[in-house]
Amino acid sequence: MDIKQNICPKCGEPSEEGLCNKCKAEEVDWITFDARVQCIHCPTCGSLRHQNTWTDCEIDRDKLIEEIALDAVHIHDDVRDLKVELSSYDPSPNRTSVRVDVHAKLYGVPVESSCRVLILWSKEQCDRCSRYSGGYYAGTIQLRAEGRKPDEYEKERAIEIANRHENELQEMGERLSFITSTDEIKEGIDIVISSHNLGELISRSIIKELGGKVTRHPKLAGQKNGRTVYRMTYLVRLPRYQKGDVFEDKGRYYEIRGTDANVIRYFDLQDGSLKISKEEPAGRMIGNVKNSESAYVNYINSDIAGILDPKTYENKECILYPWLEVLEGEEVRFLRDSDKDRIIFVG
Numbered sequence: 001m002d003i004k005q006n007i008c009p010k011c012g013e014p015s016e017e018g019l020c021n022k023c024k025a026e027e028v029d030w031i032t033f034d035a036r037v038q039c040i041h042c043p044t045c046g047s048l049r050h051q052n053t054w055t056d057c058e059i060d061r062d063k064l065i066e067e068i069a070l071d072a073v074h075i076h077d078d079v080r081d082l083k084v085e086l087s088s089y090d091p092s093p094n095r096t097s098v099r100v101d102v103h104a105k106l107y108g109v110p111v112e113s114s115c116r117v118l119i120l121w122s123k124e125q126c127d128r129c130s131r132y133s134g135g136y137y138a139g140t141i142q143l144r145a146e147g148r149k150p151d152e153y154e155k156e157r158a159i160e161i162a163n164r165h166e167n168e169l170q171e172m173g174e175r176l177s178f179i180t181s182t183d184e185i186k187e188g189i190d191i192v193i194s195s196h197n198l199g200e201l202i203s204r205s206i207i208k209e210l211g212g213k214v215t216r217h218p219k220l221a222g223q224k225n226g227r228t229v230y231r232m233t234y235l236v237r238l239p240r241y242q243k244g245d246v247f248e249d250k251g252r253y254y255e256i257r258g259t260d261a262n263v264i265r266y267f268d269l270q271d272g273s274l275k276i277s278k279e280e281p282a283g284r285m286i287g288n289v290k291n292s293e294s295a296y297v298n299y300i301n302s303d304i305a306g307i308l309d310p311k312t313y314e315n316k317e318c319i320l321y322p323w324l325e326v327l328e329g330e331e332v333r334f335l336r337d338s339d340k341d342r343i344i345f346v347g
């Protein structure tokens with residue numbers, strides 16, 4: 001026997017120094033737990049409240065019970081090889097009792113324990129749902145168009161853009177940025193929003209995609225916690241012309257090719273040149289190429305094309321400009337200028 005070997009003062013077994021591992025493990029309070037835990041959740045959207053902060057809860061109930069129970073159990077830092085088993089039942093609709101069985105090793109000695117955590121469920125409307133149901137708003141995006149009404153496509157796109165930004169901000173944790181309501185009115189659409197950030201993002205994205213301008217009109221809404229509160233109207237004015245619109249100006253016809261980034265690009269349907277303007281060109285609206293008709297080209301005679309009018313089945317001779325490459329026997333797309341009884345090829 002090694003004369004240097006120590007003896008555990010508690011049990012008399014050999015030990016390296018002081019208490020042996022078994023007695024050390026017995027002395028340590030290696031597991032403690034909270035017997036009752038309250039969990040507040042929103043009955044409308046399922047968000048959870050921790051102290052005064054609400055967060056969206058993406059996990060299902062079983063997973064949540066597991067998380068709450070594990071949070072309620074506190075394990076000593078020296079514990080190793082932890083194995084936990086959970087089983088739960090609901091003694092009443094607002095309570096869940098979770099049995100937690102723990103097996104582990106402490107200083108190499110196997111230890112085990114079990115405890116019960118009672119989860120008390122309570123419901124409270126969250127910050128977002130209470131604002132939402134109270135019709136809270138910080139501003140309104142008014143979608144309008146210059147000299148016309150926004151069409152179905154533009155209205156649809158604006159709503160899609162608005163929903164996309166709302167989802168993005170919600171996913172980023174900006175809980176209080178949401179769309180309060182979307183109202184279709186005679187002149188366009190009003191999108192009511194609950195934060196200025198959301199209003200800025202939506203209105204800027206709409207003009208980036210559909211063209212036009214945003215003007216902001218703040219209105220004093222009162223004081224809150226010593227701060228002045230403004231409500232903002234974001235007036236989004238879409239351009240008079242949309243992509244594909246054909247208009248007539250001084251006997252010439254043009255097709256709008258783009259209205260984004262504050263620049264209007266339009267195509268001269270006579271000489272095939274592309275023009276760029278900061279201002280909206282004046283002119284008389286003929287139609288949009290997406291509503292064009294198509295006709296069969298019977299013959300081409302230098303700069304004249306004879307087409308079969310699909311409405312009257314008559315042969316019509318129309319000017320064929322060089323930029324338009326059409327062959328006999330092919331189809332060509334056109335718009336009608338009914339005021340001047342003319343057919344305008346749009347390619």
Ligand SMILES: [Zn+2]
Nearest residue numbers: 008011020023
């Ligand atoms: Zn001992």
Ligand SMILES: [Zn+2]
Nearest residue numbers: 042045126129
């Ligand atoms: Zn809620």
